[in-house]
Amino acid sequence: MARIPDQKITQDLLRDYYEARGRDLPWRENRDPYKVWVSEIMLQQTRVETVIPYFNTWIERFPKLSDLADADEESILHLWQGLGYYSRARNLLKAIQIVDEHMGGSVPRDPMKLRTLPGIGEYTANAIASIAFGEPLAAIDGNLRRVLSRLFDLPDPSSADLKSKATLLLDIERPGDWNQAVMDLGATVCTPRTPDCGECPLENQCQSAKKGTQVQRPISKPKLRTRSVIQTVVIAVNSEGEFLLRKRPTEGLLAGLWEFPGTELTGNNVETSPHEDVAKNLGIDLTGDKTELIPLNSLVDKLSHLTVTYQPLLVIGFDSISHCVTPDRGYCWAGGDAVKNLPLPVGQQKLLKLAREALDAKNIQYRPSVSMSG
DNA sequence: AAGGCGTGGCC
DNA sequence: TGGCCAAGCCT
Numbered sequence: 001m002a003r004i005p006d007q008k009i010t011q012d013l014l015r016d017y018y019e020a021r022g023r024d025l026p027w028r029e030n031r032d033p034y035k036v037w038v039s040e041i042m043l044q045q046t047r048v049e050t051v052i053p054y055f056n057t058w059i060e061r062f063p064k065l066s067d068l069a070d071a072d073e074e075s076i077l078h079l080w081q082g083l084g085y086y087s088r089a090r091n092l093l094k095a096i097q098i099v100d101e102h103m104g105g106s107v108p109r110d111p112m113k114l115r116t117l118p119g120i121g122e123y124t125a126n127a128i129a130s131i132a133f134g135e136p137l138a139a140i141d142g143n144l145r146r147v148l149s150r151l152f153d154l155p156d157p158s159s160a161d162l163k164s165k166a167t168l169l170l171d172i173e174r175p176g177d178w179n180q181a182v183m184d185l186g187a188t189v190c191t192p193r194t195p196d197c198g199e200c201p202l203e204n205q206c207q208s209a210k211k212g213t214q215v216q217r218p219i220s221k222p223k224l225r226t227r228s229v230i231q232t233v234v235i236a237v238n239s240e241g242e243f244l245l246r247k248r249p250t251e252g253l254l255a256g257l258w259e260f261p262g263t264e265l266t267g268n269n270v271e272t273s274p275h276e277d278v279a280k281n282l283g284i285d286l287t288g289d290k291t292e293l294i295p296l297n298s299l300v301d302k303l304s305h306l307t308v309t310y311q312p313l314l315v316i317g318f319d320s321i322s323h324c325v326t327p328d329r330g331y332c333w334a335g336g337d338a339v340k341n342l343p344l345p346v347g348q349q350k351l352l353k354l355a356r357e358a359l360d361a362k363n364i365q366y367r368p369s370v371s372m373s374g
Numbered sequence: 375a376a377g378g379c380g381t382g383g384c385c
Numbered sequence: 386t387g388g389c390c391a392a393g394c395c396t
Contacts, residue, residue, distance in 0.1 A: 043392040050382070050391090084380025087395080121394050141392045183392055192390065193384090223389075224377070253379070302387090303380055346381065 005151045005205045011171040011178065013201040018181035023048070023188075026055055028180070033107035033132035034065040040127050041092050041119060045085060048187065054083050065107070068093065069100035077256055077343035086255060086343075091119030109133035131176035138166035139179040143186025149218035150190060153207035156219050226305055232274035233262035233312040235296070235355045236284055242333040243352070244282065245342065253306070258342045260312070260351055261331075275313045282331075284318050292317040294362075296354045301347035312351055314358055 022028075025048065027039035038058060042051045058079055062068040068076075073093060080089035095117035099107060107128065108114050114125035122140070129135035138144065140162050148165045149157050157165070171178040189200050195214050197203050208214045236244040245258045263278050279286045286293060294314040301308045334342060339352065 040392070045380085045391055045393060047382080047391050082381075084382090085393085087379070088393090091394080119394065123393060127392070139392080142390095143392065179392090187392080220389085255379095305378060305380095 004207070005169065005202070007169055010151075010169050010202060010205060013205075014178060014181040014185070015171065015174065017201040018177055018184065022177075022181060022184055026052060026059070031132050031176070033109075033128060034068075035059060036132040037107060037128050038092070040124050041088050042083065044088060044124070046083065050083070054080070065096055066100060066105060068096045069105075073256060074343065078341060081257075081343045082346055086257065088119055090256065094118050095120065107132065109135060111135065111137060127179060130179050134174075134176060136170065136172035136175045138163070138170045138175070140166055141183070143183045143190075144179075146192065146218060147182055147186050147190050147202075150195075150208035150214055151202060151206050153211060153213060153217060155217060224305060226302075226307055228307040228309070230265035230309045230311060231262050232265055232278060233260045233310050233351060234275055234278045234282065234284070234315055235260050235312055235351065236279070236282065236315045236318070237355070237359065238318075238333060240333070240335060242335040243339060243355070245332055245334055245339075247330040247332075253303075254345045256343070257345050257348075258332075258334075259345065259348045262310070265311070275311075279315065284315060286315065286318075288318050290317045291315065294358055296351075296358055299347070299350055299354065301350070308347065310347065310351060312354060314355055316359075 025039075027035050039051070039055055042055055042058075061079060062071060071093060073090060076089050076093050077086060080086055083089075098117060099105065103113075109129055109132070111125040111129040114120050114128055115122065120128070124139075126135075126137040127139035127141075130137045130139060140159075144166060145157065145162055148154070148162055148169075152165055154161060185200070185202075189196050193215065197206070197209050197214065200206070200209075203209050206214075208217045234244075238244070244261065246261050248254050248257050248259055250256055261278055261282055263274050265274055276286050285291065292315070294316070296312040296314055299310045299312065301310065332338075332342075344352065
């Protein structure tokens with residue numbers, strides 16, 4: 001018999017569930033506020049299984065807050081490489097430095113103070129405060145929204161609805177465990193598409209389960225149309241076997257990461273030769289006698305809001321580079337190990353792989369090598 | 375205040 | 386396969 005969710009009953013059931021079936025995750029080994037913080041940032045819009053190896057590597061490299069405070073942006077972006085939403089990494093570094101320099105090096109337990117830090121919004125502030133410090137706050141994320149929406153059969157709960165229901169049910173004696181129990185439940189049982197209600201400790205209290213409306217709760221927002229662009233790319237390899245890369249702007253898409261130079265194919269340059277234009281700006285003459293041009297297969301990269309089709313041209317054998325390609329303009333030549341140490345978006349890593357395969361096929365050495373000849 | 379911001383897994 | 390989805394934040 002389904003009944004309206006009861007505070008005491010749901011607390012007991014969730015506590016039992018978390019003790020019996022709660023996941024054993026690296027950031028749950030203790031309540032180190034710094035580690036809780038790092039984990040919460042990494043987990044934003046990102047699955048647990050994806051985060052685990054990144055978290056472990058991160059903590060190994062920066063065991064304490066003070067270690068991270070000394071880091072530089074390029075290093076942390078490299079550690080973040082492949083995790084996505086890179087502003088999280090840059091904001092985390094900024095925020096850690098603020099705590100280190102202006103807050104005595106200790107993570108604040110006051111959620112309002114936490115929220116002043118870049119990258120920490122209402123959810124993350126409450127998560128850190130409740131998990132690390134036991135502050136009686138509900139961390140309202142996608143999981144809690146979905147669970148509450150189903151428990152109370154609310155199609156589209158407002159922020160105020162969620163706050164009142166969450167506050168009603170929150171276990172104020174163990175708020176951190178309660179929040180994490182809901183997250184585990186939402187991630188493994190009360191899932192969006194195919195909830196496993198037979199395994200749910202709250203099934204008897206769930207109004208949606210009673211009515212059979214689970215999969216319609218909560219209603220999903222209409223999705224945004226993704227834009228498509230074509231990106232012309234020049235992959236230049238010099239006589240040292242190094243690749244020419246440039247650093248992306250410090251704001252916006254993939255900020256601060258490195259990429260092969262290129263330009264968006266638009267209505268204006270489609271009639272001309274975009275590859276040639278890009279190369280010219282790099283000081284590379286594509287028409288030189290020794291210059292070899294190898295068109296690579298185009299590659300489609302799907303981002304959250306953007307689909308990019310790369311049209312890469314591999315350029316080798318040129319013999320002059322103009323003055324404009326210098327480090328102070330955000331460009332660099334990077335061979336084997338150097339490329340490994342630059343933060344590259346996944347799409348650029350795929351381009352790099354394509355280029356190396358093409359060079360291998362032509363038996364061209366792309367790593368700096370020790371010359372054995374006199 | 376709606377849209378920008380990554381990536382990989384799932385069916 | 387292509388669209389949907391995942392512990393949000395920022396502007």
